[in-house]
Amino acid sequence: MVNNCPVCGSKGYVILGKSKTNSISDKFINKDYNVVKCNNCYSYFVLPQIEFSNEQWSLLYNSEYFSCQSKWLIKQRAKELKQRFDKAKYYLKDKNNIKFLDVGAGEGKTLIEGIGRGWEVTGIDIVDNRIENAKINKIKFTKAKFLEHEFPENYFDFIYLDSVLEHVLNPIEYLIKIKRILKTNGILYVSVPNEDSLFNDVRRIVFNVIGRKGITEKLKPFDSPYHVIGFSFTSFKYLMNKTDLGIKYFRNIGRKFDFLSSPPNKKAFWISLFFLFPIEIVGYLIKRDVYLEAYLTKEK
Numbered sequence: 001m002v003n004n005c006p007v008c009g010s011k012g013y014v015i016l017g018k019s020k021t022n023s024i025s026d027k028f029i030n031k032d033y034n035v036v037k038c039n040n041c042y043s044y045f046v047l048p049q050i051e052f053s054n055e056q057w058s059l060l061y062n063s064e065y066f067s068c069q070s071k072w073l074i075k076q077r078a079k080e081l082k083q084r085f086d087k088a089k090y091y092l093k094d095k096n097n098i099k100f101l102d103v104g105a106g107e108g109k110t111l112i113e114g115i116g117r118g119w120e121v122t123g124i125d126i127v128d129n130r131i132e133n134a135k136i137n138k139i140k141f142t143k144a145k146f147l148e149h150e151f152p153e154n155y156f157d158f159i160y161l162d163s164v165l166e167h168v169l170n171p172i173e174y175l176i177k178i179k180r181i182l183k184t185n186g187i188l189y190v191s192v193p194n195e196d197s198l199f200n201d202v203r204r205i206v207f208n209v210i211g212r213k214g215i216t217e218k219l220k221p222f223d224s225p226y227h228v229i230g231f232s233f234t235s236f237k238y239l240m241n242k243t244d245l246g247i248k249y250f251r252n253i254g255r256k257f258d259f260l261s262s263p264p265n266k267k268a269f270w271i272s273l274f275f276l277f278p279i280e281i282v283g284y285l286i287k288r289d290v291y292l293e294a295y296l297t298k299e300k
């Protein structure tokens with residue numbers, strides 16, 4: 001089973017190429033890994049299956065460079081978060097006493113938003129990166145692996161899974177467990193990168209131009225952001241159908257004004273404005289933006 005597609009279990013695939021590595025992963029990659037595309041459900045994944053120890057994964061993730069966020073970006077993210085919560089609340093038919101869970105809670109901004117709404121709030125993550133305001137007693141937090149931690153069944157009204165599935169080797173197990181602990185008619189918010197974005201097409205052209213033809217633009221399992229599995233419209237829908245979660249809302253979204261996330265005295269601002277911004281606009285117009293998001297529900 002190890003070499004089968006982690007989403008549909010099928011054996012057929014096409015090899016797309018090698019992945020970029022970095023100075024840390026270079027030291028312990030001892031297999032000939034390839035990024036492949038499943039012929040059946042069109043998910044992207046790595047073969048052979050990645051076998052890194054917990055220590056090796058921590059080495060990679062701890063080296064992540066967290067860039068300083070501009071005021072504009074912080075405000076923008078806060079606004080988006082509020083809108084996502086409002087939308088979930090709408091689907092929950094303005095139910096009170098909402099029990100909320102964030103899987104992969106990170107800095108804990110969702111936990112703060114939930115507490116502000118008077119909800120019962122729980123967060124889980126493998127590391128505790130919460131900012132001070134998210135470390136209050138009212139917020140329940142567990143430092144553990146989601147699949148290894150017991151939660152009560154049919155308990156949560158709203159579960160949040162933002163940018164998590166692309167980092168796990170077994171996305172189906174995550175969704176099955178989430179379905180078990182979600183109440184009937186509860187809401188699951190999921191977002192993942194869209195591997196078939198226009199932005200990735202441009203990256204492939206750049207790789208070809210600079211003579212790195214063997215390197216694929218899909219996923220980045222051995223370099224930040226360490227995505228080990230990837231989805232498109234088709235494979236994301238396949239994943240939702242397979243886990244029998246009802247789709248309330250599904251869309252393709254982008255980060256159109258991301259150049260504002262760096263101050264104009266930084267190189268990143270100008271690269272974003274003249275290179276990424278035009279791609280984002282066209283990607284938006286032809287519906288090949290960089291993210292996919294969905295509001296799902298447990299119907300039975």
Ligand SMILES: [Zn+2]
Binds near residue numbers: 006008038039041
């Ligand atoms: Zn598949």
